[in-house]
Structures are given as C-alpha cells and as structure tokens.
Amino acid sequence: MRALCWEGVNSLAVRDVPDPGIRNDQDVVLKVRASAACGSDLHLLGGYIPFMQAGDVMGHEFIGEVVEVGKGVRKRKVGERVVVSSFVGCGRCWYCTHDLWSLCDNTNTNPVHTQALWGYEPGACFGYSHAMGGLAGSHAEYVRVPFADFGSFVVPDGVDDLAAVFASDAGPTGWMGADLGGVSPGDVVAVWGAGAVGQVAARAATLLGAERVVVVDRYGYRLEQAEKHMGVEALDYTTTDVGAALREMTGGRGPDVCIEAVGMEAHSDGPGFVYDQAKQQLGMQTDRPTAVREAIHACRKGGSVFILGVFAAVVDKFPLGAIINKGLTVRGAQMHGQRYIPGLLDRIAAGELPTRHFATHPMPLDEGPEGYRIFKEKVDGCVRPVFRP
Structure with missing residues (x-):
C-alpha cells in the first residue's frame, strides 16, 4: 500500500x-x-x-x-x-x-x-x-x-x-481543555492558539456556559475562523498587548480559565522568543513555553490553567512562583x-x-x-x- x-x-x-x-x-x-x-x-x-x-x-x-x-x-x-x-x-x-x-x-x-x-x-x-x-x-x-x-x-x-x-x-483535545480546565457558567476564558484544537476549546467553553471567550493568535485567517464559526472574540498578539486587553475585559482580574493550545514550538514577538529558540536549538531545553508563561501570568488569582499543547521534556524559566503565589490550578494531559x-x-x-x-x-x-x-x-x-x- x-x-x-x-x-x-x-x-x-x-x-x-x-x-x-x-x-x-x-x-x-x-x-x-x-x-x-x-x-x-x-x-x-x-x-x-x-x-x-x-x-x-x-x-x-x-x-x-x-x-x-x-x-x-x-x-x-x-x-x-x-x-x-x-x-x-x-x-x-x-x-x-x-x-x-x-x-x-x-x-x-x-x-x-x-x-x-x-x-x-x-x-x-x-x-x-x-x-x-x-x-x-x-x-x-x-x-x-x-x-x-x-x-x-x-x-x-x-x-x-x-x-x-x-x-x-482535535475535537476531544480541545473539548478536554475546557472540561478539565473547569470552565463554569459565567466564566471568562482565554485560549492561546486559534488552530483546530484552540477553536474547539473555545467553542467548548461557550457550550459549557462561559460568558466570554477570547482566542489569541497571530494569523488573521485562523482568528477569522474562530470569530465566524465558533462565535468567540479574537486577539492578535502582534498588534495588541494581550495581558492588558484581558485585564480590561475582566475588570482587572484576568480570565477565570486560561487554555494553552500551542505547544513546544510557541512563537512570540518579544525578546523571550529569541531566548527560547536559541536554547531549544542548542539543546539546552526541549520546548519553547512562551504561551504557557503568558497564560499563567494572565490568569486571575485562584484561576485555572490547562495545557493542551504537546511538550517533550524540559523548559526554562517556568513561572512556578506565579503559580504558587497566585494560587493557580495547573493541569495538562494528552487527550x-x-x-x-x-x-x-x-x-x-x-x-x-x-x-x-x-x-x-x-x-x-x-x-x-x-x-x-x-x-x-x-x-x-x-x-x-x-x-x-
């Protein structure tokens, strides 16, 4: 064959x-x-x-x-x-x-x-x-x-x-992010990544009762799909301060649930991307955790972060202090x-x-x-x- x-x-x-x-x-x-x-x-x-x-x-x-x-x-x-x-x-x-x-x-x-x-x-x-x-x-x-x-x-x-x-x-992966991430009626949910998995996670959050769902990406055609087909809001991180925008949407608190749907080759338009990419290519870390860091920092105190992206082994500058001091629940799984x-x-x-x-x-x-x-x-x-x- x-x-x-x-x-x-x-x-x-x-x-x-x-x-x-x-x-x-x-x-x-x-x-x-x-x-x-x-x-x-x-x-x-x-x-x-x-x-x-x-x-x-x-x-x-x-x-x-x-x-x-x-x-x-x-x-x-x-x-x-x-x-x-x-x-x-x-x-x-x-x-x-x-x-x-x-x-x-x-x-x-x-x-x-x-x-x-x-x-x-x-x-x-x-x-x-x-x-x-x-x-x-x-x-x-x-x-x-x-x-x-x-x-x-x-x-x-x-x-x-x-x-x-x-x-x-893609369907069960995205749905799992909203389900095991603990999306509840009335929540504000942010999803990093507007590919198929991120779009399903966003739609699942809506169907589970979220009041407001926002998808973060840099590709206009994917953000347009999320808005048109999934009925959610879109943020282009290359033109918007995502952290500031999410705080403004939530009265300063941050999203209740943040879902990372990007994975080990995450991109960023900031200097951290150059650092992560260099360390990954040199074998000093296996994954680029840019989107995970952003989700952890953006999430409200006492909120939930679910990691859907594929990661292989180790990352640098993982914000453990933010998790502990903000009282976050962080989960991840293969679907x-x-x-x-x-x-x-x-x-x-x-x-x-x-x-x-x-x-x-x-x-x-x-x-x-x-x-x-x-x-x-x-x-x-x-x-x-x-x-x-």
Whole structure:
C-alpha cells in the first residue's frame, strides 16, 4: 500500500509499505477514508520529538471503513464507517476504567524511553514515534487499529468525512481543555492558539456556559475562523498587548480559565522568543513555553490553567512562583478520546460543534509532502490539510 513516511528532519515521502493485517484478536483493519495532519506532527517533522525512524508512517487523526475484524472484536463489523481515537486504550487497566484513556498501562509496547523522561509511560498513539508505542500511522491506504471495541466509533450518517475526522483528535483535545480546565457558567476564558484544537476549546467553553471567550493568535485567517464559526472574540498578539486587553475585559482580574493550545514550538514577538529558540536549538531545553508563561501570568488569582499543547521534556524559566503565589490550578494531559468522542459526534451531527471548516486543504495522499509544507509554513490560509488515499 501507499503511505506518507517520515524520512528524516523536514523530509517526508510517499512510499510503498507492507499492508497491515490482524495481529491480535481485538484488532480491526480500516481502509482509510480521510486522515488529517495535526500541529503536533510538525514537532516530529522538525526533529523535536526523538525516537522516529526513517520509514515510519505518519498520522494519528483519521476516519475509515472497517475491512477486516479480529475474532475477539465484539462491537465492530465489516463495512462500518468509524472514527478512531488517536490514543489507544485497552479498556481494562486502572487508567482506562477511570476514563484516563491516554494513560493506558497496556498499549505502549516501548515504555523504557518515556519512563526515563517522565517517570511513567503513557498509552500508545498512532504514528507518533517509537517512544509512544511505534504504531504505524494513518496517512496510508490502510491502518491496523488495536483494541477496536474501545477506540473506534461509528460516525452518524449525516456527518461527512471532513467533519468527522476532527472528532479523532482535535475535537476531544480541545473539548478536554475546557472540561478539565473547569470552565463554569459565567466564566471568562482565554485560549492561546486559534488552530483546530484552540477553536474547539473555545467553542467548548461557550457550550459549557462561559460568558466570554477570547482566542489569541497571530494569523488573521485562523482568528477569522474562530470569530465566524465558533462565535468567540479574537486577539492578535502582534498588534495588541494581550495581558492588558484581558485585564480590561475582566475588570482587572484576568480570565477565570486560561487554555494553552500551542505547544513546544510557541512563537512570540518579544525578546523571550529569541531566548527560547536559541536554547531549544542548542539543546539546552526541549520546548519553547512562551504561551504557557503568558497564560499563567494572565490568569486571575485562584484561576485555572490547562495545557493542551504537546511538550517533550524540559523548559526554562517556568513561572512556578506565579503559580504558587497566585494560587493557580495547573493541569495538562494528552487527550482521552474514548471519553469524549461519542458526545462530540452527536454535537457535530446536531450542528453545535462546527469542524468541517478546519479542512481547508483536502488533497490526495500522494500530495502529502506538499500538504505538510504549506501547513508548516502557514501559507494559502492552511488550517489543516486532509489526505484522502
């Protein structure tokens, strides 16, 4: 089959790779219908996430048709159109049974790397390095899905592929930020990042009852999407003092909940960006935490900060003093897809959660390298390329 493979730093190619098959009783094999690029893939492309190998198939946000079913599968059948959680959960360990699916104890078959980095290993993620389980990704004609009874969900007939594909990862990630960030009726919420994840977090905050929601970014086309499709306010940090604007909006207090949806390659127009970028390139820190710092400083006293962006290991100048002395609650997680996807599909079907507009660049799989180029360079109004084998 054909698949989009990581060949090295900033190098992708469409290659012929072996077809997947059933390995375990609880597997299914899907014929991929659509597979979206994700902002966190850019960290792999840039070489910031270790443990990639040449030839690894990329992709973790996808929808497909079931074409083969393992003999232990009870809920899926051939012919179903399903969306799949990017993180794999076994459904039986302590973490899965407590709805903490991305922390599954049984799906990451290469735990040694992340145990060394983080103390414990998370669950496996499709197409996201050998440290995260080494599973082949979804930018391919076919993909094997382990523990399919728990991680795949039938898509309602009225929801098309380009809307449903974002229920795989961007949707549950963004919704989790608002949910676990503790958004309550009447809150003021600020979201750093107006990509697909940030826009979903903003919409989720509105649906959870927030009185005012503000998205912070520098790309006009993404801010326009947030305003038009999600019904929230927008701030361009290159033309606005974001901290001052948020204080003015909140009577001087600051937002009740701040959600960071940017990650380890955050940008800034201040001198701190040069400092962070230099230290990252020299290997003196693995991540640029610019947006995290801003969220912590902007949040009101006693408020909540939720970190949705992907981070690898260590950062410099983390504002621990602000957290302690302001009494903040700070949380973060990889997304618990199995917890949120069924409800998100219902909301997409009902028109409450728009997602199709994220798919600005649908294209054939063979154009994958070009899709990632325009995605990385933020040209042609690209929010997400979506590959259709």
